[in-house]
Amino acid sequence: MxxxxxxxxxxxxxxxxRGPVPVPLIDAAGCVLAGPVVAPEAVPPWDNSAMDGFAVRAADVAGASEDRPVTLPVVATVAAGAAATTEVGPGQAVRIMTGAPMPPGADAVVMVEATRGGPDATEIEILASVEPGRNIRSAGSDITAGEQVIDGGTLLGPAHLGVLASVNVRRPVVIxxxxxxxxxxxxxxxxxxxxxxxxxxxxxxxxxxxxxxxxxxxxxxxxxxxxxxxxxxxxxxxxxxxxxxxxxxxxxxxxxxxxxxxxxxxxxxxxxxxxxxxxxxxxxxxxxxxxxxxxxxxxxxxxxxxxxxxxxxxxxxxxAGRSDLDLPRVTATSAVELSGAGPRDVYLRVACTWDGPGLRAAPVPAQASHHLSATADANGLALIPAGTTVAPGDQVTVVLLSAPT
Structure with a gap:
């Protein structure tokens, strides 16, 4: 042996x-990125509103409160996906939606919950002050143009695909x-x-x-x-x-x-x-x-x-070019005595569950190599070195086949 x-x-x-190949972005999940990705453009590409509300000049609403609201005329509306063409002048406001570009002249956004007035009102009452930059996502605040956003060798998950899409990488080169x-x-x-x-x-x-x-x-x-x-x-x-x-x-x-x-x-x-x-x-x-x-x-x-x-x-x-070659190994507390009698290391099928802050491993009832029905309840393999015994309450190494419950 x-x-x-x-x-x-x-x-x-x-x-x-195997050699790297470009693949459609949606097919890249679970693949390893063959090389680093550098962003060709900034994210977000321009200043935009972090929420629904009103783009204003912060100085115009200084000291505003529910008891002493500041009333401003609404001179335009900017929806997400539209261009901001109307400048916000002194003492003016522009109705703005989440993700819409900031209109020129404005340096803050008052969230709609801090205002009073209907959706079609030509004037709006501002019920709270804001400092410059409040509720604005600045251009490049997430990713700057030329920034390395994902390292080569990364196993791509859902969020990585979102990052790649945001910088217009539609066919990443992967293994x-x-x-x-x-x-x-x-x-x-x-x-x-x-x-x-x-x-x-x-x-x-x-x-x-x-x-x-x-x-x-x-x-x-x-x-x-x-x-x-x-x-x-x-x-x-x-x-x-x-x-x-x-x-x-x-x-x-x-x-x-x-x-x-x-x-x-x-x-x-x-x-x-x-x-x-x-x-x-x-x-x-x-x-x-x-x-x-x-x-x-x-x-x-x-x-x-x-x-x-x-x-x-x-x-x-x-x-696949992965660096995590083996299944994850964790340490768990044994629920019962586990025996590794004999000349070979034993991999017992166990149900590994969370028990407070730690993991608890309990063997499934049947351990013969043909007992598949009992194995269906196992999510790990507890390693018992040859000739050893793990007492109840002792720590045991478990190879996880799936996430603990």
Missing amino acids: IPLAEAREHVLSRCHP RRPRLGVISTGDELIDDDRPLAPGQIRESNRPMLVALARSFGIDAVDLGTVADDRDALATALRDAAATCDAVATSGGVSMGDFDLVKVVLGELADMRWMQIAIRPAKPFAFGMLDGTPVFGLPGNPVSSMVSLSLLGVPGLRRL
Whole structure:
């Protein structure tokens, strides 16, 4: 057996970020920005009102209050999206909407709540004083022209896309999310609702792995089930390698297995068949098929999930150019005794929940590698080093599969 760290390094040594490409802005979420972005223009591009109200000269409303209002004639209205063409002269006001450009001559905005008068009034009573600059968003107050707004290597989220849109970057250059093709094989697997014949089972690994990979920021695609036919399997694997950035199969990677997946991959690809010193997910394979990484995951449902989480994710995120290669690890308080008896590190499926200011980890009731129904309640993997025990109330490291509740 080999340590998990050795298998991980082997995967990473053969997974390399792909070249940068421009993509439509809406498709850039979850991608890594290939280089820094410099703003070609200021945000906002001109002074504008921070709220609905009246643009005034601050000196004209000095000392205004509800008891001593200042009455000003309203000489114009400026809506958002309109040009401000009327100058505010001494003792005048311009009705203005949020986001509308400031009219020349005005140096402050009185919010509408501090005024008295109808929406069509030709005069307005100002009930509060304002200092110069009040309620004005100055040109360039968010971003100045020539400013670097996002660093290269940034994993783009929703707010980043908003920033890029605000400076007119419509096709950012990114390293795309990798496309992972997931294949299942075997005549015993049934994908539809027909009654099961003797020896047949419902296929569950592929939909689980596709959904799991997508939850980790990977563009996983379902490539279906391939029958136990050497030529069909070889064709499916080559097609997957040609159309995807990586391929994942499940099953046929254990020692002693005489499985077509193992046979065909052994012929087509440069594979390494490994036994990892962890439980579950001991068997694992990785290699290259026509330059495309191939992950050979175990057939047991929980083992395939753990393999993808611990070994697939680092390689796939390396393809994506990400710096956060592994899933997040947190420290939680164990709700019960957790045992790592045996020669392998144990990754127990746990439900990780907030308990006051900290996290609490409780194992799901069934931990065998085929117990998928219990695993559905888990959002983390608690690491118990080989030969150790974690007592109730002690701290334990948890690999998060999803956010704690």
